[in-house]
Amino acid sequence: TIGINSSGEWRRRRSSTKTGYSNIVRCCNPVSYKKFVDFALDQTTTHTHLLPSPLQEKYNSMNSKDGKGELSMLSFQAAKIRLLRSLIIKSETMQVLDFTVFPKAEYDTPIFCANFFTTARTNIVVLDLNPLHDIINQGDYKEKYFKSLIPLGLKYAEHFPWGGKLTSESIKFFSPIVIWTKFTSSPQNYDILYSAFRDYYKVWLEMVGSAVKETDESQILRNLQAQHRYLTWRAEKDPGQGVLKKLIGDTLAKDLLRNFLFNGVDELGSKKFSDYFPQYCCDEDNKKRSTIGKSFESRPWDANGEFLGE
Ligand code: BLA
Numbered sequence: 001t002i003g004i005n006s007s008g009e010w011r012r013r014r015s016s017t018k019t020g021y022s023n024i025v026r027c028c029n030p031v032s033y034k035k036f037v038d039f040a041l042d043q044t045t046t047h048t049h050l051l052p053s054p055l056q057e058k059y060n061s062m063n064s065k066d067g068k069g070e071l072s073m074l075s076f077q078a079a080k081i082r083l084l085r086s087l088i089i090k091s092e093t094m095q096v097l098d099f100t101v102f103p104k105a106e107y108d109t110p111i112f113c114a115n116f117f118t119t120a121r122t123n124i125v126v127l128d129l130n131p132l133h134d135i136i137n138q139g140d141y142k143e144k145y146f147k148s149l150i151p152l153g154l155k156y157a158e159h160f161p162w163g164g165k166l167t168s169e170s171i172k173f174f175s176p177i178v179i180w181t182k183f184t185s186s187p188q189n190y191d192i193l194y195s196a197f198r199d200y201y202k203v204w205l206e207m208v209g210s211a212v213k214e215t216d217e218s219q220i221l222r223n224l225q226a227q228h229r230y231l232t233w234r235a236e237k238d239p240g241q242g243v244l245k246k247l248i249g250d251t252l253a254k255d256l257l258r259n260f261l262f263n264g265v266d267e268l269g270s271k272k273f274s275d276y277f278p279q280y281c282c283d284e285d286n287k288k289r290s291t292i293g294k295s296f297e298s299r300p301w302d303a304n305g306e307f308l309g310e
Helices: 033-047 139-145 147-159 168-173 187-210 217-237 241-248 250-261 284-290
Strands: 002-004 010-012 061-063 070-078 081-090 094-103 111-119 122-130 179-184
Touching (some): 033 081, 033 187, 070 250, 139 147
Antiparallel strands (some): 002 010, 081 094, 111 122, 122 179
């Protein structure tokens, strides 16, 4: 049977059956990511009218190869939203939330990004309003969307320590208020994560709500290219890829990544991964040597939201 210890962690406990120890370690704790998605959908409908996405028909639910895991997909669109989609994975050993909302190219609003990977003991979390444009070198974009949010970021940075080194390129897709963290599983941590999720999502909805439609074609194109670059990065480099492949096999995982999770990667632009990220390029023999390493041992943003670099 399964027990819960003082820190709220689900633990293998002495089974009451004659066989002694049960060898099941159940995932996961008192967290349910469905609650997060329900909240987001509910909030979204108070701001805008959500329409089902054409993707919904094909991507709704799927079992893992071993029959012990389930993947649940939802997708919508709205006046200012090209695609709102969520993937929840529940298996015996993990729970995953991948919830991302992509605005239409007429808006330069950040992309809402919540990626939570949970096992019985640990959690890997990214929660952010991913900036569409460079905020390290482009002060005006940072000013426009993030300046007023620095206190919100600081509030949660206090509770959630920096998650440690990450793929160097990723930092450019993150904002100064990113919550990048790892923590042990406990009801208290999930409560705070849920609170952060609600705060970040409400702030993001306000942003989109007040965003003014761009009419300048060159600006729209610039937004579109930035979205495509983002999709290209994530479709290729998502650290969840290995997990997905294990669960549903290479072919379905690739389809899910390119056509559902990062839908648009094959339609919104024609550039390839190596065009956007030549530093990762190119020839197979060099693949190992040419991948950029991991960096940012500690939070590279100061309390004023200034980038500190390496
Ligand atoms: C690890 N997930 C990570 C890491 C990051 C992210 C930064 C740390 C390791 C690394 O930097 O490579 C998440 N990276 C992101 C996000 C962006 C980015 C959100 O660049 C956006 C721009 N994670 C998922 C899903 C699964 C998952 C869906 O989002 C599983 C299905 C798993 N993430 C996962 C696992 C690890 C991880 C298992 C640890 C293994 C590893 O480090 O590769």
